[in-house]
Amino acid sequence: MKIACFDEGRIGLVDGDEIVDVTTLCEHDPGAWPPVGPTRLIAEFGRYRPRLSQALERSPRRPLAGVTLRTPVPWPNKVIAYPVNYHAHGREMQAGYRATLQGFFLKPNSSLSGAGEPIVLPDLPGREVHHECELAVVIGRQVRNIARDEWRDAVFGYACLLDMVVRGKEERVFRKAYDSFCPVGPWITTADEVGDPSALQARLWVNDELRQDANTRDLVLDIPGMVEMAASVMTLYPGDIIATGTPEGVGPVQAGDRVRIRIERVGEMTVHVVQGRGGRNAPLEQPYDLKIVKQ
Numbered sequence: 175m176k177i178a179c180f181d182e183g184r185i186g187l188v189d190g191d192e193i194v195d196v197t198t199l200c201e202h203d204p205g206a207w208p209p210v211g212p213t214r215l216i217a218e219f220g221r222y223r224p225r226l227s228q229a230l231e232r233s234p235r236r237p238l239a240g241v242t243l244r245t246p247v248p249w250p251n252k253v254i255a256y257p258v259n260y261h262a263h264g265r266e267m268q269a270g271y272r273a274t275l276q277g278f279f280l281k282p283n284s285s286l287s288g289a290g291e292p293i294v295l296p297d298l299p300g301r302e303v304h305h306e307c308e309l310a311v312v313i314g315r316q317v318r319n320i321a322r323d324e325w326r327d328a329v330f331g332y333a334c335l336l337d338m339v340v341r342g343k344e345e346r347v348f349r350k351a352y353d354s355f356c357p358v359g360p361w362i363t364t365a366d367e368v369g370d371p372s373a374l375q376a377r378l379w380v381n382d383e384l385r386q387d388a389n390t391r392d393l394v395l396d397i398p399g400m401v402e403m404a405a406s407v408m409t410l411y412p413g414d415i416i417a418t419g420t421p422e423g424v425g426p427v428q429a430g431d432r433v434r435i436r437i438e439r440v441g442e443m444t445v446h447v448v449q450g451r452g453g454r455n456a457p458l459e460q461p462y463d464l465k466i467v468k469q
């Protein structure tokens with residue numbers, strides 16, 4: 175099943191190039207704040223699944239092209255992100271560590287945005303904003319201290335994720351926290367439709383130039399390991415998102431660019447980049463000259 179959020183707080187199921195509105199079926203108030211309906215749907219998916227399957231058979235459909243796709247879990251408990259989790263990316267960043275012995279960081283939930291929403295660049299002359307092509311693993315159950323081989327029970331589904339970042343030496347979270355710096359989408363594809371996530375090809379283009387092209391089999395810390403490590407520290411809740419880390423080929427984006435990400439069996443989305451007006455602050459007004467070592 176492909177579960178999307180669209181327009182103003184609505185929940186839908188995607189089938190081909192159409193979408194079925196299941197907002198009412200999910201007992202979700204689209205005007206509610208905080209927007210926890212999708213989080214709750216994931217937590218209680220077993221109970222809702224039969225009626226959602228029925229809706230896919232019987233309910234009226236709309237063209238997907240006529241809706242605005244939002245981020246599929248707008249109000250998770252947390253977004254966990256693993257840094258330097260591909261060797262080739264570690265080399266290009268001249269990083270002396272890998273995720274296996276470094277752990278993770280968090281991105282703020284407020285940085286989440288959807289496939290139909292732009293990446294808004296902060297007004298930071300002298301800085302580069304880079305794309306990072308990543309797989310999002312969406313948690314489906316409350317778990318803590320689980321064994322590595324229990325990872326599959328914890329996972330609800332997968333999505334494409336762009337971990338956007340202002341390059342620099344300041345705190346990593348600070349540079350990755352801007353609104354719209356974590357597009358996730360175009361929807362969540364449930365785990366049963368993806369199957370084994372350990373060999374998924376992930377590609378990212380800026381405009382029509384292929385910038386990143388890698389396979390999840392090359393992750394340094396694999397998906398079971400990421401779930402196990404996160405759950406060793408924190409309770410994972412339904413709707414939590416794990417960003418798996420980016421392969422080599424990161425690079426700058428500019429206003430007017432289109433960033434396209436495609437992950438095998440998961441989905442594809444194209445996000446536009448626009449220039450915002452705000453976003454300046456003392457640390458990031460300092461220029462930074464990035465030296466990425468290309469392979």
Ligand code: MN
Nearest residue numbers: 306337419420
């Ligand atoms: Mn990243």
